[in-house]
Amino acid sequence: MPVLSRILLSTAVAALGASASPVSRSSCDSIEDGYTCFTDISHNWGMYSPYFSLASESTISPDIPSECEVTFVQSLTRHGARYPTAKKNTAYAALIKAIQTNATRLEGDYAFLKTYNYSWPAATLTPFGTNELYQAGIKFYERYECLGRDNVPFVRASSADRVVASGEAWNSGFQDTKFADWFADQSQAAPIVNVVLEEGDTFNNTLDHSLCTNFENSDLADDVQAEFAAIFVSKILTRVQAHLHGVTLTTTDIIYLMDMCAFDTVARTSDASELSPFCNLFTKSEWEEYNYYASLGKYYGYSNGNPLGPAQGIGFTNELIARLTGTPVQDETSTNHTLDSSAVTFPLNATLYADFSHDDGLEPIFAAMGLFNGTRPLSETKVESVEQTNGFSAAWTVPFAARMYVELMTCEGEEEQLVRVLVNDRVVPLYGCEHDGLGRCTLDDFVDGLSFARSNGNWASCFTS
Numbered sequence: 001m002p003v004l005s006r007i008l009l010s011t012a013v014a015a016l017g018a019s020a021s022p023v024s025r026s027s028c029d030s031i032e033d034g035y036t037c038f039t040d041i042s043h044n045w046g047m048y049s050p051y052f053s054l055a056s057e058s059t060i061s062p063d064i065p066s067e068c069e070v071t072f073v074q075s076l077t078r079h080g081a082r083y084p085t086a087k088k089n090t091a092y093a094a095l096i097k098a099i100q101t102n103a104t105r106l107e108g109d110y111a112f113l114k115t116y117n118y119s120w121p122a123a124t125l126t127p128f129g130t131n132e133l134y135q136a137g138i139k140f141y142e143r144y145e146c147l148g149r150d151n152v153p154f155v156r157a158s159s160a161d162r163v164v165a166s167g168e169a170w171n172s173g174f175q176d177t178k179f180a181d182w183f184a185d186q187s188q189a190a191p192i193v194n195v196v197l198e199e200g201d202t203f204n205n206t207l208d209h210s211l212c213t214n215f216e217n218s219d220l221a222d223d224v225q226a227e228f229a230a231i232f233v234s235k236i237l238t239r240v241q242a243h244l245h246g247v248t249l250t251t252t253d254i255i256y257l258m259d260m261c262a263f264d265t266v267a268r269t270s271d272a273s274e275l276s277p278f279c280n281l282f283t284k285s286e287w288e289e290y291n292y293y294a295s296l297g298k299y300y301g302y303s304n305g306n307p308l309g310p311a312q313g314i315g316f317t318n319e320l321i322a323r324l325t326g327t328p329v330q331d332e333t334s335t336n337h338t339l340d341s342s343a344v345t346f347p348l349n350a351t352l353y354a355d356f357s358h359d360d361g362l363e364p365i366f367a368a369m370g371l372f373n374g375t376r377p378l379s380e381t382k383v384e385s386v387e388q389t390n391g392f393s394a395a396w397t398v399p400f401a402a403r404m405y406v407e408l409m410t411c412e413g414e415e416e417q418l419v420r421v422l423v424n425d426r427v428v429p430l431y432g433c434e435h436d437g438l439g440r441c442t443l444d445d446f447v448d449g450l451s452f453a454r455s456n457g458n459w460a461s462c463f464t465s
């Protein structure tokens with residue numbers, strides 16, 4: 001990371017009004033290329049893991065091949081670290097209050113609970129979360145510098161405040177880096193959030209679910225998670241209960257205390273370099289089980305494990321095809337035809353596209369693109385490693401500030417343009433087309449292979465009784 005970006009980072013942190021000098025600085029690197037503190041624990045927080053790069057886990061080099069030139073990029077990014085949603089805020093606060101009121105003794109690792117003050121806003125980005133997105137904008141510019149110099153990304157965000165704010169922070173990271181680039185066209189406007197897609201069951205939105213009625217009424221993931229929780233939580237419950245005399249805990253309470261470790265860590269400092277005391281209440285293997293529990297929720301909720309998971313990613317996949325090929329969107333699922341047929345709200349001539357969404361927006365899109373078609377159904381009773389799941393886990397796919405890059409490239413000695421997809425810096429070899437040693441397919445084959453999306457997939461099953 002060039003020195004300049006470091007300066008920009010400190011400026012950004014200062015601008016956020018964050019307090020300086022966190023403890024245990026030496027245990028972390030920085031968040032420039034993803035959060036790298038307490039990795040045994042923090043990479044096992046499922047969708048509550050701060051972003052971390054999987055470049056070192058990628059069996060194919062994530063670098064842009066030297067004989068190739070990237071000509072187009074679609075990025076899709078999850079919002080950064082946030083505070084708990086309103087509902088969870090109420091539940092977590094009530095649990096902590098009950099512990100503070102009922103426990104006869106709070107000692108050792110539990111002593112901090114005596115004075116722990118639960119007070120957070122609902123669902124908005126934490127300063128650390130804003131910074132994650134600012135860093136993501138810098139990283140995007142630096143990776144695609146040749147394109148960023150004289151192109152302005154076209155940006156869309158789903159309408160939740162944290163998603164729009166994420167797009168804005170990313171835009172700032174992109175533009176600040178461009179501004180410092182001697183070779184960039186400084187006459188160009190800074191990127192803005194061009195389109196906000198309304199959320200809710202009356203709006204067609206390709207970046208957020210809620211339209212697919214049968215999906216919204218499905219309990220599949222909850223049921224799978226409840227069964228797995230019954231398996232892994234019971235021994236934790238016995239231990240924690242023994243330290244909290246006077247308090248009666250449930251399985252859900254244990255999950256909540258584990259959630260608190262992640263939320264409290266991303267809330268307490270602007271670089272998440274101070275581990276929450278909640279984290280010490282659990283062991284490394286318990287974090288692996290918690291992480292798997294989160295993966296089951298995503299897999300059987302929003303991904304291939306749910307018959308209607310991929311259905312909700314069809315609309316975006318068809319928009320991606322339109323952008324890659326420069327042809328109008330053809331979709332009868334979740335796209336908004338009014339927006340997608342206008343050159344103002346859905347131009348087809350841009351080079352850089354950046355969309356912002358949620359974890360539950362990203363997973364269906366990965367599934368509709370078939371990125372995890374090589375993953376066998378996840379065991380519902382036993383923790384599987386990412387090797388066993390062929391790279392699928394909640395933490396590997398949708399941590400805070402997760403991002404997918406779809407790259408189109410022209411290469412020496414190749415007549416056709418090639419498509420490549422990276423998820424959190426890990427090259428995901430494509431399915432549905434014959435990929436080369438670098439995981440790439442020709443554009444035509446890639447589009448051909450997306451027949452599930454092009455045929456509107458199983459969208460109709462959203463509404464049959």
Ligand SMILES: *[C@@H]1O[C@H](CO)[C@@H](O)[C@H](O)[C@H]1NC(C)=O
Nearest residue numbers: 114115116117118119120121
């Ligand atoms: C708890 O935190 C809130 C917000 O920071 C603060 O206003 C309040 O005074 C704190 N309460 C206690 C008991 O420290």
Ligand SMILES: *[C@@H]1O[C@H](CO)[C@@H](O)[C@H](O)[C@H]1NC(C)=O
Nearest residue numbers: 202203204205336337338339
């Ligand atoms: C489509 O987008 C337009 C323009 O933002 C909006 O007015 C309309 O409500 C949207 N319709 C649906 C079904 O999403």
Ligand SMILES: *[C@@H]1O[C@H](CO)[C@@H](O)[C@H](O)[C@H]1NC(C)=O
Nearest residue numbers: 098099101102246247248249
């Ligand atoms: C705390 O004590 C109250 C009053 O006895 C009881 O109703 C409540 O269930 C207890 N909560 C927990 C979590 O133990």
Ligand SMILES: *[C@@H]1O[C@H](CO)[C@@H](O)[C@H](O)[C@H]1NC(C)=O
Nearest residue numbers: 204332333334335336337338
């Ligand atoms: C919203 O999606 C439905 C289902 O595909 C479609 O019938 C309707 O025309 C769409 N509305 C808009 C404004 O695109």
Ligand SMILES: *[C@@H]1O[C@H](CO)[C@@H](O)[C@H](O)[C@H]1NC(C)=O
Nearest residue numbers: 151152343347348349350351
């Ligand atoms: C794309 O087309 C629109 C409408 O014709 C035009 O205003 C805009 O400048 C074009 N953008 C690029 C990047 O060429």
Ligand SMILES: *[C@@H]1O[C@H](CO)[C@@H](O)[C@H](O)[C@H]1NC(C)=O
Nearest residue numbers: 369370373431432449450452
């Ligand atoms: C992924 O698998 C599904 C279900 O078998 C199939 O419909 C889809 O076409 C596959 N996608 C790709 C890109 O291979």
